[in-house]
Amino acid sequence: MNRAYKYRIYPNKEQEQLLFSTFGSCRFVYNQILALQAANYKAGIKHLSRFDANKYVNNTLKKEYPFLKEVDKFALTNAVYALENGYQKFFKKQGGYPRFKKKHRAKRSYTTNFTNGNIVVEETYIKLPKLKKIKASVHRRAPEKWKLKSATISQERDGSYYCSILYEFEHNPALSEEPLFPTIGLDYKSDGLYADSEGNIGGSPKYYRKQSAKLAKAQRKLKGKTAGSNNYDKQQKKAAKIHRKIANRRKDYLHKESTRIANCYSVVCVEDLNMRAMSNKGFGNGKATLDNGYGMFLTMLEYKLAYRGKRLVKVDPWFPSSQICSCCGALHKLSLADRIYRCGCGAVMDRDYNAAVNIRDEGLRLLKECA
Ligand SMILES: [Zn+2]
Numbered sequence: 001m002n003r004a005y006k007y008r009i010y011p012n013k014e015q016e017q018l019l020f021s022t023f024g025s026c027r028f029v030y031n032q033i034l035a036l037q038a039a040n041y042k043a044g045i046k047h048l049s050r051f052d053a054n055k056y057v058n059n060t061l062k063k064e065y066p067f068l069k070e071v072d073k074f075a076l077t078n079a080v081y082a083l084e085n086g087y088q089k090f091f092k093k094q095g096g097y098p099r100f101k102k103k104h105r106a107k108r109s110y111t112t113n114f115t116n117g118n119i120v121v122e123e124t125y126i127k128l129p130k131l132k133k134i135k136a137s138v139h140r141r142a143p144e145k146w147k148l149k150s151a152t153i154s155q156e157r158d159g160s161y162y163c164s165i166l167y168e169f170e171h172n173p174a175l176s177e178e179p180l181f182p183t184i185g186l187d188y189k190s191d192g193l194y195a196d197s198e199g200n201i202g203g204s205p206k207y208y209r210k211q212s213a214k215l216a217k218a219q220r221k222l223k224g225k226t227a228g229s230n231n232y233d234k235q236q237k238k239a240a241k242i243h244r245k246i247a248n249r250r251k252d253y254l255h256k257e258s259t260r261i262a263n264c265y266s267v268v269c270v271e272d273l274n275m276r277a278m279s280n281k282g283f284g285n286g287k288a289t290l291d292n293g294y295g296m297f298l299t300m301l302e303y304k305l306a307y308r309g310k311r312l313v314k315v316d317p318w319f320p321s322s323q324i325c326s327c328c329g330a331l332h333k334l335s336l337a338d339r340i341y342r343c344g345c346g347a348v349m350d351r352d353y354n355a356a357v358n359i360r361d362e363g364l365r366l367l368k369e370c371a
Helices: 013-042 050-064 066-070 073-091 206-223 230-264 275-280 287-292 294-307 351-370
Strands: 002-010 108-113 125-128 132-137 147-155 161-168 183-188 194-196 267-271 311-315 340-342 348-350
Touching (some): 013 066, 050 066, 050 073, 073 108, 125 147, 183 351, 194 351, 206 230, 230 294, 267 294, 294 311, 311 351
Parallel strands (some): 183 267
Antiparallel strands (some): 125 132
């Protein structure tokens, strides 16, 4: 199993300079290979494998652009591999054609690999290739047995730096004795997080809404300033800082909720929401979805349940969870505006609660079918 720990780091001026050129070099190499592959394609030359693309970086680009030799070599290799992953997704029709990374828009980050103790996490610092010791707030450390795999260093829009350390460890949980109970179903809620099959609603804490208003205000102020001016930059940093705070709080909340559910239930049934199903459900603008971090929530649930020897069951996104009567099984078409589910059998239920019960029952059915 894999687990990542993310730490805030505080590089000094010199380290900041090196980080800046590493982010830039990764972007540069990525764009160079992208241009090369596109030109090759036009000329009828075969697509370079990730190994050949990496070889080209080492044998050709590094000679032409000596500054590439000054940054972490794994960072460049990983940038090349990331581009190739993008191509593979494109070839399998799972993604669009890879795009050039623009200087100001691209995410500032790179990943480096662990070999021979080149990455070390200590109480007050993290040691990274080329950078040596960087001051860090290490709020927790991985158990000794875990194997360090890689580190991803990133800079947020507000200027802060982070280092995410990826670990791998052995874990073979025994499935619990009575693996089917207790079971819970979760229905995705666009204006909250989920509604569950016990009538509870997991939602957005008040803090989140308050900060969102603050963020909107900061972004409105930004619009009134001239792009590129000092005041603009200042305001942008301010907005980015609020944004980061919200994102961190949100993530904390998702962690707490997913841990609580993983502790309480043996089986958790959810809808396997993909973007297509989302837009079908009328959440097409993506904003609510994004704010929610529902995908992140499901990822957390999945690994936390697996860690405990429990199960996450994904129900088909086309399963009509909101149309079935969870009491009698009849089918009714509901419009998005209908908040209450009424059935001829006498059932009157909250729409989301009904859907969550259906998701739970369908998940259980699937599990029994597999057993
Ligand atoms: Zn009914």
